[in-house]
Amino acid sequence: MSLLRPLPGILLVSISAIFCYAEEEPTQLLWGDTHLHTSYSFDAFLNQNQSADPDTAYRWAKGLPVIHPYNRTRVQIGTPLDFLVVSDHAELMGVIRAINNDTAELSDEGFFNNLKRWYGSYKLLDAIENETGREIFRNILPVPPENPGGDPVADPANKLGIGLFGDTLQTETTAWSEIVDAAERHNQPGKFTSLIGWEWSSIPTGANLHRVVLTPDGGDKAKQFLPFGSDQSQYPEDLWAWLEETQKTTGTRFIAIPHNSNISKGYMFAQTTLKGQPITAEYARQRIRWEPLVEITQIKGDSETHPELSPDDAFADFEEYPFYIQQTWTPYKVDAADYVRSALIRGLSIEQEVGVNPYKFGLIGSTDAHTGLSSAEENNFWGKMAKDSTPETKRGGFISKGKNSNGWYMAAQGLAAVWADENTREAIYAAFKRKETYATTGPRISIRVFAGRDFDIADAQAGNFAEIGYTKGVPMGGDLARDESNNPVQLLVRAVKDPKEANLDRLQVVKGWVTTDGQQKEKVFNVAWSGDRQLDAAGALAAVGNTVDESIPSYQNTIGAAEFSTLWTDPEFDANHRAFYYVRVLQIPTPRHSQFDGVALQTGTPEEAPATIQERAYTSPIWYTP
Amino acid sequence: MNKLIAEPLIQFLVLGVLVYFCIEIFTPSRVSGLSRSEIVVNEDKLKAYLQFQRKSFNKSQSEQLFRTMPVDEKQALTQSYIRDEALFREALSLGLNDNDEIIRRRLIQKMEYLAQGFYDDIPVINEEDLNNYFLANRDQYKVDESISFTHVFVSFKKNPDTQKTSRSLLTQLNRNTVTADQAGAYGDRYLYNRNYIERTSDYITSHFGKGFQDAVFKLAPGKSWQGPIQSDYGVHLVLITRKSASRLPELSEVAEQVLADAQRERQRKAKAEAIQNIVDKYKVSST
Known part of the structure; x- marks a missing residue:
C-alpha cells in the first residue's frame, strides 16, 4: 500500500532531475477484503440492504463516500482498500432483489405453483417493506440435526429452504452478469484490483461449511459459467470436482476459501471427510489444491483458537462467537x-499418516459484511447486516429464537493482507497461491516474516530487511526442509504499527508440532514486547496496561511500541518433529465498536462484549518438515 | 350476442369484474363496502393473522402450527383477530387515519419507492452531457496537494543529541551531493518508508505527525538536502524532488468516476421529476 511503484513518467522526470528513486522493497503490501455481500445476496436484502449493490461496494472500497443501505447516512471508509472480492451467495443470487424490483424473470411453474409463488412474493415484499424480512430469513435457515455427529448432509433434518420461487436460473444469470460487469468496470491494474467471486453457502443442519470462491480471470471467462451453489451439492468434494471440470472446459482458475469454521459444529477441519470416510492422500491433495487459504477472522467471530483448546494461551478468548446459524438455539460446543x-x-498428524497435509493453508481475514461496505474499523463499523448499523438496531435480536445473537456480539473485523509484486489480479492470485498473506482484525499492521537458518542478529535492523529475508530465507506461507546439521529454525520478523492507529503490545510466535510418537503439541512464545517488562520463569509477560478512557471512548499511544524488529531462534527445536510457526502481533487495548454505542446510548458498556479489545494480526504459517 | 361479446367495452367490464373478485379473494382483511358491520372470520384469515402476529411467514410452518393449536388458544386467536379488526374498522370509519403522521409517512414512503421504478427509463449519457456535468462539478474532483521526497532519519532513541547529529549529517549530505538512491547509507532506519512519492498531506501526517507535515509542505523542491524537521520519532533531513499544489484535473483523468456520478445524478433527477409530476397534478392554494 505504501510502496507504489513509481510511474514511468515520474521516473523520467526524476532522472532528468538527477535524483532517481529505486524500488524500495521486492514486494509491496496490499490490503483487501475477499468476502463481501451486497444487495444481490438474499439474506442481505432480507436484512434491509436493498440499495448497496456491487457498484456501491467498490466505491466504498476505493474511498468514495456512499449512502448506507439502511440508515441512509453518508459513510466513508477510513483508509481505502487495494483490492476487493464481491462474493454474493450463489443461492438465489439476485433473486429477492429482482422480485422486489419487479425485474425477476421467473419460469412458468403451472397455475397453482405460480399462484403460490405470487403469494410468497407478496408476503416477502410486504415483510421487506415492514422491515420484518429478518423473520423470513430466519425461517429459511437450517434446523439442528436429528443425528448429531453423522453426515449432516444425509441427516433427515437437512433441507434447503429456498424452493419457493421455482426455476430462478434466468434471474440468477442476469445477476451474475451484472456482478461480473461491475467487477470488470472497477478493476484498475496498478491502482485497485477487483476479483470476481461468489460464496458457496453449504450449511447442512447448521454446520457452517461456507466457502468463498474467487478467480483471477476476467469477465470473458466468468460469463461462461454460473456460480456453483449449495443447491447443487452441499459436499465440498462436489464443489472441488466442479471447479476442476470448469477449469478444464473454460480455462478459468479458482481458489476456495473456507470461513467461520468456528461455527462448523466440528466438521470444517474434521479427521474424516464429511461423509465420515477416512482422509486419503487423494482427498488431502484435492483439498489443499483448491483451498490454499482459510479466513481466520471475520465479523462472526475469530477462529484462531478457543480457551478450551489452548488453555495456556492467555489471549485465546478473543471475539468468541458461540451462535450457530439456525432457526432454533442449541448450546455452543x-x-x-x-x-x-x-x-x-x-x-501435521494426517501428513504423518497418509503423506499429504490437507490443512497446510495460509491465513487471511475478511469482513463477510452484508452491507456492501467492507468496514473493519471499530469507530467506523457499519454492521454485519444493514439493519445492525445503528446503536439501537444493533441491540435488537438477530438469528435464532431463544438466546439471541445481536449486532453487539458481532466483531468489527477483519482484513486480508497480501505481499504481492504489484496490485493486479495476477499478482494477488500468485500471492494467494504461495500463501504470502496474513490476517488482521482491522488495523493495517505491517508484518514481514522470513524463516531460515543463516540469519544474523544485525539483519533485524537492516534497511534492506526484505531483500535479506528473501535471499537467506523463505517468506510466510513457505516451507523449510531438514538441513544436514539439524540447525534450529530462525524467524526474522518485523512488525510495524498502523500509521493511523494504536501502538503494539507484543509479538508472539505460535508453534505447533507433532512428536515422532504422534503427540500433538502447541506453544506460544513471547518474542518481542514494548517497555521494560520482563518474562517470568514460565515465559509469561505482564499485561501492557490500558490507556482507554471508556467514557469517551478513546485511547492514548503512551504505552506500547511503534515497531518490533527481531531475530528469534526456536529454543526447543527438535529436527525430528514436523512443525509450523506463525506470528501473532497484538495491539494495545482500544475501545470496541460496542463501547461507542454504549456511550452514545448512555447505557454503559453493552453486556454482550468487553469495552476494550486487543486487535491483532496472524501471519500465514511457515512449515518445517523433517 | 356474439357482437356483444366482441364489444371491447363489454370485455373490459367482464375482466374488470374478474379482477375485482380476484383482489377480493387474495387480499386479506380488506374492508369491503358490503360488509362494513360484518366481520368474517375464516381459517385463511386466521392463518394470515397468525403469521403477522408471529412475524413468521413460512406457510407450511404456520399451517402446521394452526392445525396443532389447542382449542383454547385458537379461541384466543379468534377473539384477538375480531378485536383488532373491529378496532381497525372503527378507526377507519372515524377517520382516525386522516391526520395520523405515522400512516401518512408510511404511504409517502411507499410512493417514493414506486418513483424509483422510473430508473430504467432514463436516457443514456452522451459525451456532451458528460462534459457539461464535469464542468459544472469540477470542484468535486480536485486532486489534493502532494509531495515527493526521500529522507534521512535521526532517531531519538539512538542519538542523545539529535539536533547536533542531524546538523552534521546535513552538511555531509550536501557536501557529498548525496542522491536519493545513496541516502540509504546515512542515518537510522525509519519504521515506515524512506521514499515518499506523490503522497498527500493526510498520508504524510499519518506517517510523521502533523508538525512534520506542515513543515515539509512549506519547503520548496530542490537539489539540496533540507531540515532538520522533527517528527514523532526523531528528526529528518529531506530531499524534495517534487511538489504539486492541489489542482483541478482534466476530464480524461477522471472520466470513469465522472460518468458514474453523472449517471447517479440523472437517476436522482428522474426520481425527483417523477415525484414532481405527481405534485403537479395538484392545485396548491393557501386558503
Missing part, C-alpha cells in the same frame, strides 16, 4: 475441527 490452530496441528 467447542471442537478441535472448528479452529485454525488445531487444524494446522491436525494437518
